[in-house]
Amino acid sequence: MADAPLVVGIGGTIGAVSSTERALRIALDAAGREGFRTRLFGGEDMARLPLYDPRSTTRTHHEQDFVAAVRDASALIIASPGYHGSISGVVKNALDLLEETAKDARPYLADMPVGLIATAYGWQATGSTIAALRSIVHALRGWPTPFAAAINTQITKFDDQGGVTDPAVMEQLCMIGKQVARFAPLVDRTGR
Template sequence: MTRKPLIVGIGGTIRAGSSSEKALVRALARAEALGAETRLLGGEFLGGLPIFDPRPGDVGPSQQALAEAVRAADGIIVASPGYHGSISGVIKNALDTLEVTRDDARPYLTGRPVGAIISADGWQAAGTTLMALRAIIHALRGWPTPFGAALNSGGAGFDGAGLPRDPKDAWQLDTVAEQVMEFARMTADARTSA
């Protein structure tokens, strides 16, 4: 790959400083350290995204911005809180909005590595939410990374600088970013040589 890969982060909650958005920022920082250009579509962006309407009609500016970011992405990292055993509504709405790419040559998440990060108050919610997100990534034709991060936000959490207090959490987030980068480079190289 001769250019920097673009890794797009989609995640967080509408609450500023959420643990899922902090986790996503940490993973994107690792991707940058590995040579990526990154773009964050965090909680503030997601909170302003209209509810996806599948009927034919106009695509709003924020929906278009999401679609364009995903179209340009070499890899994606999605971070969601675990709400009642599954992903949050704002994350599901963002992923549903990718339906506007259905007629693209490379629709949805096709051919892109997608890292999954879950932050939940308890291990059971983290595990079930991670499984749900990975199933959605598959349905959108993405390639989930072999490792998905499941953080127990009821545990150590993040310090004032937004860094994970638990070294295991930092390792998980770095591993997700590293795998997205590795797959992004491999798929870009394969497209270039084809």
């Protein structure tokens, strides 16, 4: 298992139990069942990242750990709440840090399948948040996987056992894990 390809999850919110992070965990676990190692950077992890300063010549060990995990990853799953109709600042700050990979042999998210999840307290912001995430992944040269999950947390509730009130949402989150797992082995991680 130590040699298994890695799927990294980035997402969640800070300050309390996060439905976004719980949704992400379900999708990551589905990738894990396909034989992948998984690593989750949730709200608490992202809150430890300083605001990204592109000119800084030093990086904290939290920043280094995050960038190293993404460099090592064969696939990503990103989950954001809809905040004012788009992705949250916390998630965006983490993604901005990927600028550190600009000069890598495989820069940014090049050639990586990326699963997407958006939660919002209503439907409208789920769509705009997924659209924003897709644009960001394209800008980072990644490959958004075909299905993205839009979760309305006004009607869908998660529990701390990995359960969710709506079986269709469970199916959608598992599909995201399976889709990134299906495409990840096709990717040569050296970027050739």
